[in-house]
Amino acid sequence: MTHTEEKTLDLILDNEQRGGYSSGEVVSGHISLKLSEETTVKTIKVLLKGYAQVSWMHKQSRCSEERKYLSLSKTLVGATGIQGFILDSGTHVIPFVLQLPQSPLVSSFSGKHGRVYYMVQAVLKKPFTENQCVCRELCIINHIDVNMPTLISPVSQTCKKMIGCWIFASGPISLTVNIDRQGYCNGESIPIDALIENRSSRLVLPKAVLYQKQTYMANGKTKITKQVVFSARGNVVASDFSSRWNGNALKIPPVSPSILNSDILRVEYFLSVIVEIPGAKNLRVQLPVVICTNVLGNSFDMSSHSTVGLLYPTFTLPDVAEAPPSYAEVVSEEWFEEHRTLTCQSHPDWLLDGPGFSCIRHFHVQPPPSYSEIYPNEH
Structure with missing residues (x-):
């Protein structure tokens, strides 16, 4: 033979x-x-x-x-x-x-x-x-039960920062964010309860982003990559105004469930609510989110999630973040002129004539730099 x-x-x-x-x-x-x-x-x-x-x-x-x-x-x-x-x-x-x-x-x-x-x-x-x-x-799925007490409890965080200093201080900006629970599943939306208090003299823009964080561990070293899963924007908050989040809820696309039981590879998710402040470091609140495998109050049905499950091993996220909208898309010319007039009238004459305020006033009314100016190598 x-x-x-x-x-x-x-x-x-x-x-x-x-x-x-x-x-x-x-x-x-x-x-x-x-x-x-x-x-x-x-x-x-x-x-x-x-x-x-x-x-x-x-x-x-x-x-x-x-x-x-x-x-x-x-x-x-x-x-x-x-x-x-x-x-x-x-x-x-x-x-x-x-x-x-x-x-x-x-x-x-x-x-x-x-x-x-x-x-x-x-x-x-x-x-x-x-x-x-x-x-x-x-394809193997490690089920994470969204009904666990730690995952159905509300999560809240607050942060605050002062804009400017000395006589040029324009007031604080504070951000409080609440979500009703920590565990969510694919296809669910994360309702965001956020309060932005803007006591500064600047326009601020809130944004919500769901990140996936991949952590790799080898030879005593750690490699971390963070990628955007989904994002949404709110409306501009004017000077001396308070506003609640009025943007869209974040809908979770088909992504891998959280991986928390491996010593060399972890997959975690975070909800970041960011207040973009022209000319200053952004204000940010970050809350942990766990992507689970069953809907709140129900046991996992494998057959009803078959399409999502097949996507787990092959789903990839973009390496490059999407450029933010231009200043003109966010703030209308009429609103801009009205705000500039009101801001200038709220300061005493002796301060308006000083060289220090002229510098602040100049940058206060300028739009933020374009995305390409900050990240010239991103395409």
Whole structure:
């Protein structure tokens, strides 16, 4: 018998279209082996493996780590002797069943500097020849219950800053942000309750951003990337006015659930509400958000989330932030002229004539620099 006979090895899962598997569930399917003639076989095995890998360049060296999260093996067909046994020509269908461990697994994920992946592998071993293998990737989801007490409790934070100093101080700006809970799921919207108090003499613009933070750890070093998932803008808050957030709620697109149970790769989310202040450092409140796998008050239904689950390993976020709108898009010319007049009249004549105020007044009425001036290399 020659070694040039036609052989086809394939692996088929019983439920190819499901969104993903979780701890304790059964992975079943069959191995299909097509032979054009009699073939000597030693063993046919099925394996289920899971790994986390991270890697990036740090200066002149590479930082990398790997973790094995899963290793299951089952021999479906095996010979007792060294010589093996003979399979007839034709198609052989061999079913298999593997049960995932009950302990929590890390969710499948693909990021900029690392990934978590699982695969089912069929291995055909023949005497004195190279093994033949075929693999299928498996999506694993570690369920995070949004109904946990820590995730359904409201979250709140306040920050405040003074604009200017000495006689040129124009008053404080404060920001208070509340969200009704910390845990959310794909497709849900995060209602933002924010109060902006602007006691300064400047126009300020609120913005809300949902960030994904990827943290990679290897060789005692840490690599962090932060990317925008979704953002929304509110309306301008005038000088000496208070205003509540009047922008849109942030709707969560299909993204990977939070990964908090790996020692080399973490995926976290943060809601940032930012008050942009022309000529000064922005005011920012940042609240943690956990992306869960079930809707508030309901148990997780895998079939209803199958489309979302398939997107977990392949979803990528843009590396470059979108440029903000121009000043003219935010503030109308009529409102600008009215505000400038009111601001100038609110100061005493002796201060208006001074050189210090002329400088402040000049920058107070100027629009902020364009996006290209601040980030000239971003395209």
